[in-house]
Amino acid sequence: MKLKTILLAIVMPLSFSTFAQLNPIDYKDGEQVLSGFGIKPKSELKDKPGVLVLPAWFGIDAHSQESASKLAELGYYSFVADIYGKDNRPKNSAEAGKNAGYYKKNYAEYQKRIQLALDQLIKLGANPDKIVVMGYCFGGTGAIEAARGNLKVQGVVSFHGGLGKDAARAIGKINTKVLVLHGADDPFVPKEEVDGFQAEMRASGTDWQMVYYANSVHAFTHKDAGSDNSKGAAYNELADKRSWIALKDFLKEVL
Numbered sequence: 001m002k003l004k005t006i007l008l009a010i011v012m013p014l015s016f017s018t019f020a021q022l023n024p025i026d027y028k029d030g031e032q033v034l035s036g037f038g039i040k041p042k043s044e045l046k047d048k049p050g051v052l053v054l055p056a057w058f059g060i061d062a063h064s065q066e067s068a069s070k071l072a073e074l075g076y077y078s079f080v081a082d083i084y085g086k087d088n089r090p091k092n093s094a095e096a097g098k099n100a101g102y103y104k105k106n107y108a109e110y111q112k113r114i115q116l117a118l119d120q121l122i123k124l125g126a127n128p129d130k131i132v133v134m135g136y137c138f139g140g141t142g143a144i145e146a147a148r149g150n151l152k153v154q155g156v157v158s159f160h161g162g163l164g165k166d167a168a169r170a171i172g173k174i175n176t177k178v179l180v181l182h183g184a185d186d187p188f189v190p191k192e193e194v195d196g197f198q199a200e201m202r203a204s205g206t207d208w209q210m211v212y213y214a215n216s217v218h219a220f221t222h223k224d225a226g227s228d229n230s231k232g233a234a235y236n237e238l239a240d241k242r243s244w245i246a247l248k249d250f251l252k253e254v255l
Contacts, residue, residue, distance in 0.1 A: 021039050021069055022038070022039050022065055022068060022069060022080070023038050024036075025037065025079070025124075027116060027117075027119075027120050028116075029112065029113060033086040034082040034085055034086060034113070035082050036060070036079055036082045036117055036120060037065060037068060037080040038078070038079045038120065038121070038124045039069060039071075039072040039079075039124075040077055040124060041072045041073070041074075044075060045074075045075035045076065045255075047127050047129075047130050047255070048077060048125060048126055048130065049076055049077070049127060049131070049255035050077035050078065050121045050122070050125075050127065050130065051076045051077070051078050051079075051121075051132050051133075052081060052114070052117055052118055052121050052132070052133045052134070052153075053067050053078060053079065053080045054081050054083070054133065054138075054139030054140070054143060055080060055081070055083070055135070055136065055138075056136045056137035056138050056219075057090075057097065057099070057100040057138035058096045059082065059083065059084050059089055059090060060081075063221070063222055063223075064080045064136065064139070067134075067136075068080050074248065076251070077121060077124050079117060079120050079121040079124060079126075081113065081114060081117030081139075082113075082117070083099075083103060083110065083113045083117075084099050100138045103138075103142075104141060104162070107148070107165070107169075110145050111146065111148075111151065114133065114142055114145065114149075114151060115151055118151065118152075128152065129154075131153045131154060131255075132153060132154060132155045132157065132250070132254060132255060133146045133151070133153050133155075133156045134156070134157040134158075134247065135157075135158060135159065136160065136161070136219075136221060136222075137159075137160055137162075137219060139161065140158035140159050140160060140161015141158070141163075142161075143156040143158045143161060144158050144178070146176075147178050147206070148165070148172070150172075150173075150174065150175050150176070151176075153176050154176060154254040155177040155250060155251075155253075155255075156176060156177070156178055156179070157181065157250060158180045158181065159181050159221055159247075160186060160221065161180070162189060162193070163180065163193050163197035164193040164197065165200070167196075171204055173204055173205055173206075174201070174205065174206035175206070177207045177208070177250075177253075177254050178206055178209070179209045179211070179246065179250045180197075180211070181211050181246055181247070182211065182212055183213055183216035183217045183220045183236070183239065184214050184215070184216055185215065185216060185217050186217050186218045187217065187218070188218045188232060189218075194210075198210065209250075211242075211246055213236065213238075213239035213242060213243065215229065215239075216229075216236045216239040217229045217232055217233055217234050218233040218234075219233040219234065219235070220234065220235060220239040221235070221239070221240045221243060221244075222235055223240075
């Protein structure tokens, strides 16, 4: 079964926020209107740290919004990025794959959309010197691209994201810390891609970590993914809990 079919029911987007504390925020990339969701913590941490959440390939969904809400409960300013645009929401898996594929190929445009979302997080109140980017699946790829583009963040976290890049791209120095949370049995990120990513991290001179979760495949944090690992994408409660703890520890370290 193809990844597009597997993830269709997992990450369908929402037309509005189901989380009361999240506020829709419109912003622009040129003439393209983007619409993300921001949330301020009820109780601020010292230095007002912030976390940017990059959604999976269908764009803003319940999972990314829930993560932003949970982060606000921990004291972080949080913003869920809109990568595709307000009028470019994928209607099906074919459109989601096409949209995500475009930004993976045109990585500079992906990095630009991430930066625009970072600007909104800062406008929300987050300290520009205390920000982490995190993402799921396609958004996990975006988190790595934020590091490759040396956007001004203190760290990036990829949850079951793609790790590869065009071999023709030069490997540059990466100035931010990198954490990858990875399903040990993820069939959509082959060993060659993992090996290439790790070689890139070593060559970039960055401070990086990669955590493998046993018996876990793609989308292991998505509760709607089912429990059948043979499909390639499935929820794993233990990996979900462990990876969230790893995120919290990372945020405390870098922020």
